[in-house]
Amino acid sequence: MAEVRYEQASRIYPGTPPVMAVDRLDLAIADGEFLVLVGPSGSGKTTALRMLAGLEEIDSGRISIGDRDVTHAPPKERDIAMVFQSYALYPHMTVAQNMGFALNLRGVSKETIAEKVTEAARLLDLDKYLDRKPKALSGGQRQRVAMGRAIVREPSVFLMDEPLSNLDAKLRVETRANIAALQARLGTTTVYVTHDQVEAMTMGHRVAVLKDGVLQQCDTPRTLYERPANAFVAGFIGSPAMNLHTVPVSENGAQLGELTLPLPRATTANLTEVTLGIRPETLRLVGPEEAGFKLAVELVEELGADAYLHGRAHLGDSDQRFVLRVDGRTPPTIGQTVNAGLRDTGEIHLFHPGTGERLD
Amino acid sequence: MATFAPPRPGPMTPGARPPAAARREAWQRRLPLTPALLFMIFVTQIPFVFTVIFSFQSWNLVRPGSQHWVGLGNYANVFTDSAFRGALFTEIEMTVLAVAISMVLGIGLAVLLDRKFPGRGIVRTLLIAPFLVMPTVAGLLWKTTMLDPVYGIVNYLLRLVGVAPVDFVSRFPMASIVTVLVWQWTPFMMLIVLAGLQSQSGEVLEAARVDGAGPWTTFRAITVPHLRPYIELGGLLGAIYLVNTFDVIFMTTQGGPGTATTNLPYYLYQRAFLGFDVGQASALGVVTVIGTIAVASVALRMLFTVFSTTEGRA
Amino acid sequence: MTTAAPASPADTTTPRTAVRGPLRHLLRTASWTAGAWLAGLVFFFPVLWMVLTAFKQESDAYTTTPHIVFSPTLSQFKAVFDSGIGPYLANSALATVLSTILVLALGIPAAYALSIRSVRKWRDALFFFISTKMLPVVAAIIPIYLAVRDLGALDNVGTLIVLYTAMNLPIAVWMLRSFFLEVPREVLEAARVDGVTLRQEITRIMLPIVAPGIAATALICVIFSWNEFFFALNLTSVRAATMPVFLVGFMTSEGLYWAKLAAAATLACLPVLLAGWIAQKQLVRGLSMGAVK
CATH class of the missing domain: 3.40.50.300 (P-loop containing nucleotide triphosphate hydrolases)
Structure with missing residues (x-):
């Protein structure tokens, strides 16, 4: 030994x-x-x-x-x-x-x-x-x-x-x-x-x-x-993989569609963009009245208790793919457009858009 | 790339290996090659050097003291020697015919044997027998029991269908010898092609069937391309052995009648051991080797391709 | 052979083949079997005939209508033995066995070295070995003859052993190398982790694994040495002559007595024929110098 x-x-x-x-x-x-x-x-x-x-x-x-x-x-x-x-x-x-x-x-x-x-x-x-x-x-x-x-x-x-x-x-x-x-x-x-x-x-x-x-x-x-x-590491560990998207940073925080995510000032100082890491279980479906971003459903993987929804969102001027975990009993169907929001903003990971290093 | 610091053997490194040890190990692994290499150089290369030297001399063994330098004289004789040219053509004709015919027959037999049928193992065993028969015996056997004008089986069969007996060995010497060679080498070709057929993935054949290919289309479009390296290999190896054909000629026709079946090895044998003309025979040998090198270098490249495709790890 | 699984859906959709299938299949198999057997017998016939003739009286051998039924006799074999085949058989056996041992002794280490990638220029070495096989024997026979003569080694089995070794070594090296290459690298690494020395790696892991390959190589060497004629004819006369030379001498001294010749020929062929039959699986591999598995 x-x-x-x-x-x-x-x-x-x-x-x-x-x-x-x-x-x-x-x-x-x-x-x-x-x-x-x-x-x-x-x-x-x-x-x-x-x-x-x-x-x-x-x-x-x-x-x-x-x-x-x-x-x-x-x-x-x-x-x-x-x-x-x-x-x-x-x-x-x-x-x-x-x-x-x-x-x-x-x-x-x-x-x-x-x-x-x-x-x-x-x-x-x-x-x-x-x-x-x-x-x-x-x-x-x-x-x-x-x-x-x-x-x-x-x-x-x-x-x-x-x-x-x-x-x-x-x-x-x-x-x-x-x-x-x-x-x-x-x-x-x-x-x-x-x-x-x-x-x-x-x-x-x-x-x-x-x-x-x-x-x-x-x-x-x-x-x-x-x-x-x-x-x-964020993308490699976890299944399905974490959603990783680089988004612009505004005065109020990171901009994910209509959703504004407040960012701790200190970590994103001098950055115009930031890479967001959001696990599929951190995302959820929200009603049309709540703050969120639109997602066109492309694939639904039903696993019984849960289902994974694969969708495409139009962010800025490009299409980006997202995966989120939804309730397995009432999943949306392919072709639908849904509104996706966050469970808890505290579970979002921030990475440097260039180096990929964790920010915080 | 940046350079890296060489390994630093720390103070507590009992297992540290100085470069000398690594070199010793490399030698330990290379050394085993040397006896075989030296042996081959000694037995095959040095004699050839002497062949080259003798080829510039006039030297007849039956006339002692006849040895003297003649420069390129022997070579001049080689190229003006119509018997040599004849032997060269005989050689080519014999080899090409034997390889081609035995290959065609071998492919046919391999296709036959690629399928399961009762007694397949026995048929395969029977088929490879000719290859194992001593070539000397093969020549003898065909010359006597098979092709003899009076007592031979072939003429017996011909008589049955009303054809007059033929003295095959003297009337069709080339065909007779090629027959013996084909008889001996068809099993060889069959074995190699059969190995190729059996290495085919069943899934690919099934995929072709699912895609709607019939047996003939499958054979032409899938099997034949797959067999190509095997056919090349078989032909190549067969040719390597067949260019040295000597035994069968010696036993059946002795190169005749006339020079009808005198190939290069046989011609050289006649010059050296019947004519004792060392210089002339050596020049012949050198010319033969140069010719062989030209052909062989192409063949070797092919061989390496075949080997690298059949070898998993190299 | 192929699995039967894909056939089942076809059966249900096309009943026509399902009904006619078995009969057609049987006919096909029957004709295929007949064809293959016929081909096998045609090729085997000369050998069979030789063996049959060896058991005949000369009067049964020399007939314009071949005698298939005859009363077999061993007298031809007896005559062959009486004519002094013994020393020839012994010479053949000696040259074959000793040259094969020598080939393995030289070839196994060389093939092992060539199967390890660390030998730089292994291709050159391999190329050299195989190219010696491509050069016509006749190109070197004169100096070999003269050297052997000057050394007083004419008509000496030792000479044949050396030459047969040189003749078979290239094939053996290629063949053995392909067997060594088949030993998975991970198995050798496992052995190294288990603590073998280089020597143990070879004797306790490598050699046992490639043993069948070594046997196959030996077999090929035996076949080629036993059947060799050119060197034997030119470099031996009485004391060291081998079986093929005996046959030639027998033919000229005894005249064309077919039955007796057939008996001698049968004896000459038998060892290699049996060896080849026993090891037919390895034969392809050997003949293709290891290229075809």
Whole structure:
């Protein structure tokens, strides 16, 4: 068990021009923490994980595990275990051999290996399959073998690279819960990579959002949701995504159609425009007499209790799309024009129109 | 891009790796290549250098002491040698015919075998047998039991339909040899084309059917383009092996009658091992190699294209 | 083959095919089967005939009307063995097995190196290997002959082993490389995380995974070495001569006794034929140097 620390760690992929896959990453992961690295494809999240694994060189900066600097240590000296997206099981070994391989390499006695493998197999419900080859297993079982291989090692850090992406939707939700429970039980520091923000929000103690190799924000899921550090994080976290629109700033505040949103003076001083971030649940339908903006309904997604309304508003001189959450029992129909207003002006996020940084 | 500070090995870096170690590892991974490379250079390239040297000499093995420099004399002889030109044409004719016919037959057989039917595995097993037969035996077999004017099976069959017996090997030597080569190489073409057919995605074929394409249209518009690299590969590899045809000629016609079936390898063999004319044979060899390089460089480029399309990761 | 699912809606909408379908389908399958079997038998016939002839008396072999029914005899095989086929078989086996082992010993490390991207200019190396295969053998035979002669290595199985190794190595390297490339990179990385050394990575992960590929490569080498004729003819005479050379000598010394020849030919072909049949799945891959899976 150990804490993990990235200090200005960078990875440059050679080429013309060279690409900063991970750009001066600073990240401290506490002992026993479940940290999720999330971002769109190409954000450098997997590269960051592989740097920690020792599978990717670190071109500058350093990485430490516990109090050891492992920046240039080969993978086997890092005391880590990794679960790969493709599981990477050894095709020529049985489940038991797959799980015991690392211990075998370290010269652990046969009895001890058998004992630990059996224990892990019981934990993962794999006891019946110990003599099978990976080929003869289902996707879910393979995934569990990959987990088992990591557990048996009793490493100080678990690394998981999108371990659920090859499972079907139902199994994914189930396994998600199992992994989280397992990690809580073992208390092993875990770094988990995913592109799925729902996975990130539900599993991680903290979530680190990456974009273009740069860390955007690292915080608890709640904070990411409530106080996104910039427009990118705001748009990435939450489903459906936050409505982000850049609107003009007037004397009285930001102008959203006929709706004037008062802004704290200090934050928007010297700005003629501001990027508003409004979550779908912050918007609501209002009567024609109330202050709001007109929205042409283009699509209604009914989810039962709620419905999501996708519409187009004419703001200034351009059309802008909005999503809002409405009551699932009486949703408007496509083609209707509705009036949209706010539930609470306090829930609006303000971002700098140029840099996207949070204002306040 | 900005420059970045090189990795700073801290005071507590037991795992830090100096560049020398990285270099050693790179060598560790490159080293395994060297024995094979050296072996190939030693056995194939050095002899060729000597071939080039000998080609500027006049040297007959049966007359000791005859070795002396003659400059380009041997080459002059090569280009005025009508037998060489004849052998070249024979070579081209033989290779092109054998490759083309076995390819056409191979495609036909592959299409037949692409479908499930009772005993498919057995038929496939039977079909590949000719390719596995020793070429020496293949030549012998066809010359005797199949094409013999009196006792051969083919003439027996011809007699059944009322055709007078034919001495195929002496009357149609080229056709006889091409027949043997086609018999041996059709299975090869079939295997490669069959692999191509079976690598076709079923979904694409179904999509074509849903789009309203009949079997023939599907074959022409979808299957044939898909097979193209396989056909190219089969033809190319077949040609690489077939230009070296020697055994079958040796066993059936011995290059004759006259020089009707003397291809380049056989001609060279005659000059070197029957005529013992080292200089002349070497010059022939060099000219052959230069010709082959010209053809092969085109072929190799093709080969790489095929490989890079069939290779997942490279 | 293809799934049956898409057919069901068609059945309900077009009953005509539903009624006529089964019969037509049966006829089609029957004619297809007949055609394929016929083609298979036509191609196999010469081989079959050779084997049959090997079991005949000479009087049954030399007939203007082929004898399909005859009383089989082993006397031709006995005659072949009596005429001293033993050393030739031994030479062939020795040259084949040892050259194949040598090819694998040289080829496996080389292919491994070439399957790793860090080897710069791997294309050049591959290009070199394959180009040696494209150059006509005859272009180098004269100096090889002279060198072998001057070294006193004419009529020596060792010479054949070296030459067969050179003949098969390029194919083997290409083939093996394609097998190595198929080992998923993530599996190797998993092994590295599990703590393998480079040596263990090769012996405990790579080699076991590519073992079937190595077997296929060996098979191809065996086929080509066993059947090789040109070198054997020109560089051996008595002591080191192999099976194809034996056949030629047998033909000239015994005259054209077909049944006896067929027996000798059958023996010459048998090992490769059996090996090829057993490993037919790997054959395509080997013949295409790994390009076709």
